[in-house]
Amino acid sequence: MRSNLQFDFSVDKENKRIVIKREFAADVPTVWDAYTKSDILDQWWAPKPWKARTKKMDFRDGGQWLYAMVGPNGEEHWSLANYKNIQPHQRYSAEDAFCDADGNINEVLPQSKWEVSFSKIGSNTLVEYQISFDDLSQLEDIIKMGFKEGITMAMDGLDELLASSK
Amino acid sequence: MRRDVFQAIADPTRRAIILLIAVQAMTPNAIAAHFDMSRQAVSKHLQILSECELVQPQQQGREIYYELNGTKMQEIEKWLEEFKRLWEKKFNQLDQLLLTIKNQKNEK
Numbered sequence: 001m002r003s004n005l006q007f008d009f010s011v012d013k014e015n016k017r018i019v020i021k022r023e024f025a026a027d028v029p030t031v032w033d034a035y036t037k038s039d040i041l042d043q044w045w046a047p048k049p050w051k052a053r054t055k056k057m058d059f060r061d062g063g064q065w066l067y068a069m070v071g072p073n074g075e076e077h078w079s080l081a082n083y084k085n086i087q088p089h090q091r092y093s094a095e096d097a098f099c100d101a102d103g104n105i106n107e108v109l110p111q112s113k114w115e116v117s118f119s120k121i122g123s124n125t126l127v128e129y130q131i132s133f134d135d136l137s138q139l140e141d142i143i144k145m146g147f148k149e150g151i152t153m154a155m156d157g158l159d160e161l162l163a164s165s166k
Numbered sequence: 167m168r169r170d171v172f173q174a175i176a177d178p179t180r181r182a183i184i185l186l187i188a189v190q191a192m193t194p195n196a197i198a199a200h201f202d203m204s205r206q207a208v209s210k211h212l213q214i215l216s217e218c219e220l221v222q223p224q225q226q227g228r229e230i231y232y233e234l235n236g237t238k239m240q241e242i243e244k245w246l247e248e249f250k251r252l253w254e255k256k257f258n259q260l261d262q263l264l265l266t267i268k269n270q271k272n273e274k
Binding site: 005007009020022024025026030031034040043044045046047048075077 | 178250252253254255256257259260261263264265267268
């Protein structure tokens with residue numbers, strides 16, 4: 001089943017954004033819930049062995065999701081998403097930033113804007129992410145280094161890799 | 167002790183330092199101002215980053231500025247690949263979860 005599901009990941013340097021498309025074997029309302037309800041998000045948003053833990057979720061225009069990525073040793077990386085332009089079962093936008101446990105945004109680290117859209121493909125759902133950055137001049141550097149989760153998660157993945165290769 | 171780029175980025179503070187100086191070269195004092203730690207601790211991190219050639223010091227007058235090493239940064243392009251792999255992992259977790267949710271619905 002898995003191999004039949006579409007997965008595209010492209011770096012669109014021209015338009016300063018990253019586009020991720022993924023098909024899921026469930027209908028739109030089910031997939032929408034998985035992306036917008038914190039009790040479900042907490043179950044898959046972090047790649048194992050990391051866990052996502054929601055402190056606060058208010059999914060509405062102007063609402064926020066404050067959550068931590070919790071590592072196997074209890075280390076925490078906090079993020080804050082500000083939701084906008086919610087059209088149920090169709091699309092939503094979010095501005096995503098690093099923060100502390102109280103949701104105070106870290107202005108030094110890059111912030112990204114997410115546009116997430118949902119469309120029906122037969123009995124499946126296609127989710128498309130467009131991740132873009134306000135300060136376009138930084139994109140090249142951000143891409144080189146991995147951005148947001150590229151920094152927290154991918155490198156934590158790397159940590160994991162390093163730990164397992166010891 | 168042998169150091170490589172992956173050891174250098176295995177620490178969250180060093181990742182944050184890399185991010186900072188990616189935008190512009192900075193002095194150790196300017197870097198330290200961004201962290202809740204001593205100038206000495208920041209210097210130690212910079213030393214490790216320098217040893218693995220991820221950053222390089224540039225003497226400008228009496229100040230030393232640290233900048234990113236472009237060649238070494240190419241290795242970091244691989245991080246993007248890692249980022250993609252992690253999204254795959256997340257999505258596979260969601261696949262499993264959706265399957266569970268479906269089965270629960272069918273049982274009702």
